[in-house]
Amino acid sequence: MDGATGRGIPNAVVTVDGSRPVLSESDGFYMVEGVEAGTRTLQVEAFGYRPTTRELEVTRDVMLDVAVDAAAFVLDPLIVAPRAVDVTGRVRDPIRDAPLKSVDIRTSSGQTTRTNARGRFDVTGWEGMGLFLEIRAFGYMPLDTVIEPGDGRPRVYFLRPDPLVEEMIDVEIRRIEDRAGGQRAITMRPLDRTLLLRRWSGHTVEELLRLQYGRRAQRIRCTVIDEESLTAAVAEGVLSTTLAQDVERIEFLFDGAMLRIYTRDFMRTMLGSGIELRPPTYVDVVDPPFCS
Incomplete structure (x- = not known):
């Protein structure tokens, strides 16, 4: 039972050496059968409580209430962070049907990069979080868009000449x-x-x-x-x-x-x-x- 409140503790593991462990019932009651006579050690373990040990002399049936004290413990904080996802895109000129090199890419997370000779760029986004892209190139109309990283879709962006x-x-x-x-x-x-x-x-x-x-x-x-x-x-x-x-x-x-x-x-x-x-x-x- 709880040493502070006197209430029974359910699902506590009770072990007497030389016998099989048992679980306490909803009211904290337990029964260990087949214990041989003699000096025995009883141990109680329950979630949220300190392990407790008692020595007892077994000569016949014994009724024993065991008070256990609550354990002071701290759970580590649970940090849930979105998964980083690599985002790849290509930028093309739809009029000339060609990839665009050296296009400036800027994201809402502060990343900056440029497209390579094949018009390709790579940035990092977060799964489930929208990523804003600014796409700029000399001689072309600016393009702003929002993507959803991790959706697996191929991304091709067309810049129209200014x-x-x-x-x-x-x-x-x-x-x-x-x-x-x-x-x-x-x-x-x-x-x-x-x-x-x-x-x-x-x-x-x-x-x-x-x-x-x-x-x-x-x-x-x-x-x-x-x-x-x-x-x-x-x-x-x-x-x-x-x-x-x-x-x-x-x-x-x-x-x-x-x-x-x-x-x-x-x-x-x-x-x-x-x-x-x-x-x-x-x-x-x-x-x-x-x-x-």
Whole structure:
């Protein structure tokens, strides 16, 4: 029984050495049968109480009330945390049917990342909790959405081109074309962003030059990227690491001897600061030729 209240304790385990343990009934009553005579040890264990031991002398049937004291114990706090879930998504341009690289992703939990060359990104969410995503890219309309991590659905987000930015880019492209004038190579047509994304997404500029222009690419004697003339060694390294998705326009001047590339980042700068375009210059009487 409870030592403080005198009430019977149900389901207490009562053991007398030399006999099988028994459970007390709802009123705390117990009966241990078949105990041999002699000095015996009785032990009582019950949830929420301290184990209690009594010595008794068994000569005949014995009635024994055992008072047990409540045990002071502390339960560890139960912490229920949602399960972390990896969330993978892809961002695409639906007009050009191509993945978008370097798209900025920000979540409501403070995570920031960018899409890779395949338009893919990875963030962490929590199962059963909505995750807010901000998706931003230069030249595209912003996209805000809420997802439910852990639902197993494939996630593809389509960013539509911003018509205002597209119009501003067209103005700058016309400036570039006007500046080239009669120096543009007739047999090596320029590549704009639409062609670069649709056909060459995931390829480096070096690869697309070789595959698109073949032997004609051997005419290239100098390379100008973002209005800066590069040495042959530097140009080789840049062309082999720059992806088509990072480029806004590729053009050829002076019958293909000059390769001019305008990156997406440079185009953003052009829109913001109105960069002055210098007339193209190519001098082939020196080796290597001078170009700017």
